[in-house]
Amino acid sequence: MDAKGAPLPTPPSPNPSGSRASATVDAPKPMLAFHFLRALSRVHAGPARRRTRTISRAAYSSMARAAGPRRAWSRALLRQAQARRSTTLASRRAAVLVRRRVVAGPAPPLALPRLTGRSSGNTSGETSAARAALLPPPPPAPRQGGEPARSDALRRLVPGGAGMEYCSLLEETADYVRCLRAQVQLMQGLADLFSCQ
C-alpha cells in the first residue's frame, strides 16, 4: 500500500515539498496517529455537542504530545491544554483578572498620571491596573535588527512565539510547519477513510 517504505499509517497523500529532504527528524507519524486516534475515540465516546472544537483542540494537543517537550511550541500548546483542563469557571475568571494585572504591569505608565503611586495602597493599584487594561497594549518593539515587521505576525501564529529570539522563532516555525502539515495529512487520511464506507 505504501510505496515509500516508511511506516505511514495514513494512505499516501500528496506532499507538496516531499522531494526535499528535511534536516531535522520530526515526531514519527505513527506517534501522531496514536495520540490523535486516542483523542478521537474519547471524543466519540463523549458528549455530542461542540465536537468540532473538541476535535480541533485534540489535533493540536496530540500534535504537541507527539513532538514532546523538546520544542517551545509544543510546550506552549501543552501548557494551554493543561490550563484548559484544570480550570473551572471560577478559576478561569480569576485567571483572566490575573492576566489583566500582569498586562498592566509592564505597560508604559506615562499615559496614566496617577500610576506613580503604584505600590501605595491596593485600591489605587487595582483601579489604575483596570484602567491600564482598557488601553490598547503598546505594539511590541522589534526584538532584533532583522525583519521585525513580519515577525510580529509570525510570533502571533506560532504558539509560544511571543517571547522568543528571532532565530529561535525561525527554528520553531520550521518545526511547527512540518508538524502541522503532518497533522493535516493525518486528518485528511482519516476523513477519507471514514467517508469511504
Added chain:
Amino acid sequence: MTLLNQIQTVRSRSRQSGSSRITDEQISDLVSKLQDLLPEARLRGNDRVPSSRVLQETCSYIRSLHREVDDLSERLSELLATSDMSTAQAAVIRSLLM
C-alpha cells in the same frame, strides 16, 4: 550539532568578545530552510526571494494550515456522528497494519 546549538555557541563566544550579534548568514540560512518548507505554489523561483516575503508566505501558509485543521475537524465530527463505527474501525486498523 543542530543549527540552533551552533548559533548559541557563536552567541556565547561573541558575548565574551563584546558584540552579541547573530550573523546574518545564519539568519538567512534559517530563512531559506523556511522557504524550503513552503509548498511550491508559493515560491516564485528558489533563489533571491527576500526574507520578508518568505516570512509573509510562511504566515499565510500557517494560517491556511490552521484553517484546514478546522475544516477537517468539522468534517471528522460529522463523520464520527454518522459513520458506522465497526467498519470504520476495521478500515483504520487495516491501514495501520499495512
